[in-house]
Amino acid sequence: MEKVVISTNNAPAAIGPYSQAIKYGNLVFTSGQIPINPQTGELVSNDVKLAARQSLENVKAILEAAGTSMDKVIKTVIFLKDINDFAAVNEVYGEYFKEKMPARSTVQVGKLPKDALVEIEAIAYIE
Numbered sequence: 001m002e003k004v005v006i007s008t009n010n011a012p013a014a015i016g017p018y019s020q021a022i023k024y025g026n027l028v029f030t031s032g033q034i035p036i037n038p039q040t041g042e043l044v045s046n047d048v049k050l051a052a053r054q055s056l057e058n059v060k061a062i063l064e065a066a067g068t069s070m071d072k073v074i075k076t077v078i079f080l081k082d083i084n085d086f087a088a089v090n091e092v093y094g095e096y097f098k099e100k101m102p103a104r105s106t107v108q109v110g111k112l113p114k115d116a117l118v119e120i121e122a123i124a125y126i127e
Helices: 048-065 083-096
Strands: 003-006 021-024 027-030 073-080 103-108 118-125
Touching (some): 021 048, 048 118, 073 083
Parallel strands (some): 073 103
Antiparallel strands (some): 027 118
């Protein structure tokens, strides 16, 4: 098997020496997505719900570029600036994952790139 770099203009460009995602076999591993609008390159909001939605839209765009989709996600990790935002992020997350929800970890971190409120990464499969 060969490691394949996934890249799309529909999600923010990497802000460091990493790829938006890697496809290996029938698995896709996204890098963590902070709530950057891919058209402007700026953080979308200081509202955690809007931030979570943008992060998930970025994950979705990368997965689609890799030939898969949100319903094929098997694991996510959510990094929060403030764990008190857990319920608000869950509300938005539930809009994207309704059935056969992926396994998930959620942690509070000291600081995220660009001082973002949330960062989300995913692992998905390709049928």
